[in-house]
Amino acid sequence: VTPGLVRDLAAIVGPKAVLDGEAARPYQRDSTEMQGLAGRADAVVLPSNVEQVRRLVAWCYEHGVAIVPRGGGTGFAGGAVPVEGGVVLSLERLDRVLRFDPELWRMQVEAGVRTGRVHRLARENGLLFPPDPGAAEQSTIGGNVACNAGGPHSFKYGVTAHWVTGLEAVIAGGELIRLGGPLRKDVAGLDLRSLLIGSEGTLGVIVRVWLRLTPAPEALIPVVAAYSSPEAGVMGLSRVYGYGLLPAALEYFDAGAVAATRAAFPGGLPEATAFLVVAEADGTRQGAEALAAEVAEALAEGALEVRRLGSPGEIRDLWRWRNGVSFAVSAQLGGKMSEDVAVPLDRLGEAIAMVVEVGQEHGLRTCSWGHAGDANLHATFMIDASSPEQVARASAAASSLFARTLVLGGTVSGEHGLGWVKREQFDRQFGPVEATLQRSIKALFDPRGLFNPGKKLPPIG
Numbered sequence: 001v002t003p004g005l006v007r008d009l010a011a012i013v014g015p016k017a018v019l020d021g022e023a024a025r026p027y028q029r030d031s032t033e034m035q036g037l038a039g040r041a042d043a044v045v046l047p048s049n050v051e052q053v054r055r056l057v058a059w060c061y062e063h064g065v066a067i068v069p070r071g072g073g074t075g076f077a078g079g080a081v082p083v084e085g086g087v088v089l090s091l092e093r094l095d096r097v098l099r100f101d102p103e104l105w106r107m108q109v110e111a112g113v114r115t116g117r118v119h120r121l122a123r124e125n126g127l128l129f130p131p132d133p134g135a136a137e138q139s140t141i142g143g144n145v146a147c148n149a150g151g152p153h154s155f156k157y158g159v160t161a162h163w164v165t166g167l168e169a170v171i172a173g174g175e176l177i178r179l180g181g182p183l184r185k186d187v188a189g190l191d192l193r194s195l196l197i198g199s200e201g202t203l204g205v206i207v208r209v210w211l212r213l214t215p216a217p218e219a220l221i222p223v224v225a226a227y228s229s230p231e232a233g234v235m236g237l238s239r240v241y242g243y244g245l246l247p248a249a250l251e252y253f254d255a256g257a258v259a260a261t262r263a264a265f266p267g268g269l270p271e272a273t274a275f276l277v278v279a280e281a282d283g284t285r286q287g288a289e290a291l292a293a294e295v296a297e298a299l300a301e302g303a304l305e306v307r308r309l310g311s312p313g314e315i316r317d318l319w320r321w322r323n324g325v326s327f328a329v330s331a332q333l334g335g336k337m338s339e340d341v342a343v344p345l346d347r348l349g350e351a352i353a354m355v356v357e358v359g360q361e362h363g364l365r366t367c368s369w370g371h372a373g374d375a376n377l378h379a380t381f382m383i384d385a386s387s388p389e390q391v392a393r394a395s396a397a398a399s400s401l402f403a404r405t406l407v408l409g410g411t412v413s414g415e416h417g418l419g420w421v422k423r424e425q426f427d428r429q430f431g432p433v434e435a436t437l438q439r440s441i442k443a444l445f446d447p448r449g450l451f452n453p454g455k456k457l458p459p460i461g
């Protein structure tokens with residue numbers, strides 16, 4: 001540990017905002033805890049304003065100390081875990097809504113504002129902030145931007161990047177940069193904003209974000225279709241596309257995911273259900289009604305049952321069930337290793353089957369569910385997380401899953417990022433030229449390699 005580290009950091013943020021011992025423990029982990037990943041921060045600091053972030057980064061840069069930016073710690077890639085030590089810089093106290101102009105459909109927030117708070121503020125004013133990653137009450141806007149988070153409604157509305165018009169970040173040496181702003185269009189210069197979005201804390205610390213909002217749809221009508229086989233369900237999904245229909249969300253759940261969650265499904269499911277599609281039509285009341293009818297028709301052939309959910313209570317229960325899928329699957333054996341691969345749309349059926357095959361090859365209980373409309377799977381190996389042998393077996397299965405995903409023309413991560421746990425996949429997915437370009441950009445932003453070292457694009461060797 002650098003001598004004087006805690007004293008110097010405390011001089012910047014105040015002694016109460018430098019945590020150690022028990023208080024620092026939650027900051028050593030994120031949602032990869034189930035895989036046994038934990039770090040050992042040299043210090044955890046909680047700045048309360050941008051000036052403090054600047055001074056902290058400047059101090060770390062001067063002293064060669066690694067900086068691990070942290071939002072809500074809900075990440076699934078270990079990005080916020082201080083695996084190799086350093087200073088965890090938590091943005092949780094930068095939680096001010098700096099500006100909200102509902103009549104202009106825009107909001108400026110500090111990075112530590114929780115996603116759920118932005119959802120509520122928008123909704124209370126007749127607006128919608130569409131990105132809806134599953135842990136919205138814990139995750140932060142800074143973390144969402146750093147991971148370019150998606151969610152079920154990304155099918156129609158796009159991922160976080162689509163809703164960010166500007167951001168400010170602290171980069172090497174404590175420099176504050178402003179990229180974009182409350183602008184709906186901006187093509188001057190190279191698009192550095194897009195480089196920061198999805199950078200997983202490897203280029204700098206995002207401190208403020210301008211968000212774009214959209215008028216909230218008047219009506220939401222979920223349509224649920226149950227099938228006895230994945231093949232029948234995937235055919236239904238391809239008809240939704242083929243007919244040119246655009247529901248807000250288009251999700252799927254395979255047999256294993258259905259088995260783990262069926263007891264809580266609102267209104268129950270037919271006994272033989274081995275594949276489930278959940279779509280949500282939105283728009284004006286009339287538009288949503290018409291779209292829901294068309295989606296139901298597209299999904300009907302080969303289905304055991306197709307039904308619409310109508311009442312606000314049913315819709316709330318459906319999304320509560322959806323948000324609980326990950327936890328219900330974990331509860332089966334006490335843990336899981338879940339990967340977020342994505343493939344071209346026409347390979348979705350093969351990818352769903354591939355997950356089951358990989359699980360069988362490694363002797364693991366397996367399931368998948370996810371964002372069918374974006375062909376983004378949550379490929380999951382169920383394990384007893386306290387068994388090192390099972391964790392190792394799931395890691396081997398994940399490695400095989402990644403290799404086979406790349407053969408399908410896919411990506412090893414559709415929404416969670418590479419962070420620490422998937423860092424080795426970087427050089428598997430990118431050729432040497434693409435990889436070198438990315439590492440060169442990292443070196444330009446972060447010449448001493450102190451922002452989240454080893455994450456996302458690990459050093460060569």
Ligand SMILES: Cc1cc2nc3c(=O)[nH]c(=O)nc-3n(C[C@H](O)[C@H](O)[C@H](O)COP(=O)(O)OP(=O)(O)OC[C@H]3O[C@@H](n4cnc5c(N)ncnc54)[C@H](O)[C@@H]3O)c2cc1C
Nearest residue numbers: 071072073074075079134140142143144146149150201206
């Ligand atoms: C139950 C559950 C459901 C989920 N569902 C989804 C989903 O549907 N879609 C999806 O995309 N993700 C999902 N996630 C993953 C996770 O919620 C998202 O990746 C989220 O965006 C992480 O935000 P966070 O604030 O918790 O970030 P953290 O976990 O704290 O950090 C994540 C990464 O971002 C970096 N980072 C955080 N804040 C900043 C900042 N201000 N500046 C620079 N870097 C920063 C960190 O260094 C780290 O690399 C889910 C997670 C859980 C637990």
